Amino acid sequence: MLNSLRSLLMPDQIRLIRSYLILLAVSGLSEAGTTLLLIPVTQSLMTHAYGRLESWMIVLTIAVVMTCLLRYWQTMRGLGLSVTVLRTVQSRLGQHMVRLPLGWFTREVSGQVSRCATYGAMGLASALSHLLPALLSDIAVPLLTSGAMMLLDWRLGIVALGGAIGVLAANSRISKSIIRGEAPSHEATVTLNNRVIEFARCQATLRAFCHESAAYKPLTQALEAKNKAGQSLLATTFPKVLISGLSVQLVFALLVGVGLYLTLSGGLGVPRLMAFLVLATRFSGGLAMLGARMGVLGMIRREIERIAAIMNEPTLPEASHRKNLTAPGAISFRSVDFGFHYGDAILHDVTFDVPQGSVTGLIGPSGAGKSTLLKLMMRFYDPAKGQILINGVDLRELPADQLMDQIALVSQDVFLFAGSIEENIRIGNPDASEETWRHAARLARVDALVAQRRHGWATQVGEGGCQLSGGERQRVALARALLKDAPILLLDEASSALDALNVAAFQDVVRQLRGKTTIVMITHQLETVMHADYLLTIEAGRIVERGTPADCLTSRGYFDRFCHERRQALGWRLTG
Numbered sequence: 001m002l003n004s005l006r007s008l009l010m011p012d013q014i015r016l017i018r019s020y021l022i023l024l025a026v027s028g029l030s031e032a033g034t035t036l037l038l039i040p041v042t043q044s045l046m047t048h049a050y051g052r053l054e055s056w057m058i059v060l061t062i063a064v065v066m067t068c069l070l071r072y073w074q075t076m077r078g079l080g081l082s083v084t085v086l087r088t089v090q091s092r093l094g095q096h097m098v099r100l101p102l103g104w105f106t107r108e109v110s111g112q113v114s115r116c117a118t119y120g121a122m123g124l125a126s127a128l129s130h131l132l133p134a135l136l137s138d139i140a141v142p143l144l145t146s147g148a149m150m151l152l153d154w155r156l157g158i159v160a161l162g163g164a165i166g167v168l169a170a171n172s173r174i175s176k177s178i179i180r181g182e183a184p185s186h187e188a189t190v191t192l193n194n195r196v197i198e199f200a201r202c203q204a205t206l207r208a209f210c211h212e213s214a215a216y217k218p219l220t221q222a223l224e225a226k227n228k229a230g231q232s233l234l235a236t237t238f239p240k241v242l243i244s245g246l247s248v249q250l251v252f253a254l255l256v257g258v259g260l261y262l263t264l265s266g267g268l269g270v271p272r273l274m275a276f277l278v279l280a281t282r283f284s285g286g287l288a289m290l291g292a293r294m295g296v297l298g299m300i301r302r303e304i305e306r307i308a309a310i311m312n313e314p315t316l317p318e319a320s321h322r323k324n325l326t327a328p329g330a331i332s333f334r335s336v337d338f339g340f341h342y343g344d345a346i347l348h349d350v351t352f353d354v355p356q357g358s359v360t361g362l363i364g365p366s367g368a369g370k371s372t373l374l375k376l377m378m379r380f381y382d383p384a385k386g387q388i389l390i391n392g393v394d395l396r397e398l399p400a401d402q403l404m405d406q407i408a409l410v411s412q413d414v415f416l417f418a419g420s421i422e423e424n425i426r427i428g429n430p431d432a433s434e435e436t437w438r439h440a441a442r443l444a445r446v447d448a449l450v451a452q453r454r455h456g457w458a459t460q461v462g463e464g465g466c467q468l469s470g471g472e473r474q475r476v477a478l479a480r481a482l483l484k485d486a487p488i489l490l491l492d493e494a495s496s497a498l499d500a501l502n503v504a505a506f507q508d509v510v511r512q513l514r515g516k517t518t519i520v521m522i523t524h525q526l527e528t529v530m531h532a533d534y535l536l537t538i539e540a541g542r543i544v545e546r547g548t549p550a551d552c553l554t555s556r557g558y559f560d561r562f563c564h565e566r567r568q569a570l571g572w573r574l575t576g
């Protein structure tokens with residue numbers, strides 16, 4: 001467990017946990033020692049030795065006060081530590097996830113991640129502040145009380161120790177089998193989380209295609225599966241918990257029986273029997289709690305292992321030193337092969353150069369691999385073979401932040417953060433002056449859209465930008481990308497959702513940046529393509545044409561067909 005914790009926490013936090021454990025042990029010993037003082041107190045009481053009783057009562061009072069103070073100190077330390085640990089685990093999880101290859105973020109991990117970041121991290125934090133103190137005290141109490149019984153009569157001590165070992169061994173087996181049985185319930189919970197996220201995200205599609213979105217079948221099935229898994233966990237756990245409780249009661253009965261037998265046979269006086277019964281009650285209470293908490297600890301250990309498994313997912317190897325990029329903006333692909341999954345090739349032997357400051361149009365049929373090329377330029381994935389270079393430097397040799405400084409992206413699926421239009425644009429460069437960001441917004445024609453809104457720049461865009469139209473979202477995203485002022489601008493279908501007027505405005509932006517910024521754009525707009533300096537045509541993951549639009553036309557391949565189809569469509573629209 002400590003090993004898993006090491007991968008989640010900072011070394012100084014591990015040290016803090018160690019010193020906290022020592023404090024817990026001291027506090028647990030103090031509590032158990034206080035319990036032990038009940039022996040002389042009870043004995044003095046039973047033998048009417050009131051003088052000694054008074055002295056023992058003073059010692060007991062001091063011990064109780066000390067235990068309370070230690071408890072208070074330990075509680076405060078525990079709470080502070082649990083808050084720190086919760087924050088650390090959640091932020092390290094976040095930091096790690098931004099370095100994972102995008103391929104890891106399939107839909108099916110969102111439920112697992114959200115469970116780990118909330119339930120798992122909270123479980124770990126509360127284990128430190130609540131479970132561990134109780135657990136240590138549960139360990140200390142049976143240990144010390146059985147030691148005290150040993151002092152009263154060695155036979156009682158032996159029975160207590162033997163009983164404790166038997167109960168703990170049984171409980172360890174029981175908690176292991178409960179944890180094994182919990183796996184299907186955990187899987188069902190993760191699946192349910194995934195379905196709930198999907199249900200919330202895909203409401204529009206659900207309403208359009210499912211007559212009753214409330215009865216979305218995969219969600220209903222996931223709920224049923226979760227219920228079934230929960231019930232079956234309960235059914236298998238209940239008898240085990242019962243056995244665990246019974247085993248403690250058996251040990252208690254055995255202790256009482258042996259105590260009574262020893263008293264009746266004259267081996268133990270009544271005052272000692274009374275002291276023993278007090279100890280036996282405390283002993284069995286502690287033992288019962290220990291059994292229950294061992295099970296909870298096992299569950300939390302599983303949660304820690306699940307978080308650690310995410311933290312151990314290999315990140316994309318990253319260079320630590322920034323490189324000197326003398327003329328940033330040039331992009332080169334050298335014999336690149338790529339597939340999202342092992343053995344599944346999407347791009348084959350892709351080689352091309354994009355000169356610095358040029359405008360390059362990327363065209364090709366749907367599914368040919370155009371967006372994948374842009375994702376590789378952003379290093380969302382590494383190629384299986386070959387090299388991708390920016391200004392002659394392999395992407396793998398650039399630290400992630402330096403690479404991200406080089407590139408701005410307007411993707412196919414524009415994502416805006418819940419907040420105002422202004423905030424969404426300023427994400428592109430939070431330090432930009434008002435004049436600069438407004439200039440970027442004007443270039444992307446966001447000012448026109450803002451002019452129609454009552455709240456102007458403060459207009460809220462909603463989660464993911466849902467309160468804006470597709471074209472409006474793209475203009476805000478374009479302004480954000482322009483504000484970043486990166487040497488490379490990648491545009492993926494950025495004009496597909498814009499109307500004719502906005503397409504023209506969009507082309508204006510491209511014209512304005514030509515020569516200063518390297519632009520690679522995926523577009524299906526004929527006019528935009530014709531204004532590109534160079535074209536790259538990709539079919540089935542292979543570059544089949546490259547050169548100026550005029551060069552590509554002469555090869556009478558995909559680009560020729562593309563122009564023909566667009567002109568026909570235009571003619572159809574004009575006459576239809």
Ligand SMILES: Nc1ncnc2c1ncn2[C@@H]1O[C@H](COP(=O)(O)OP(=O)(O)OP(=O)(O)O)[C@@H](O)[C@H]1O
Nearest residue numbers: 103340341346364365366367368369370371372373
């Ligand atoms: N995350 C992914 N995992 C597995 N396969 C993927 C993934 N993303 C894309 N693909 C597959 O890779 C291929 C290329 O996809 P890509 O999105 O690059 O095509 P595209 O040329 O941009 O298409 P479009 O013009 O329709 O957007 C497709 O067959 C697609 O199914």
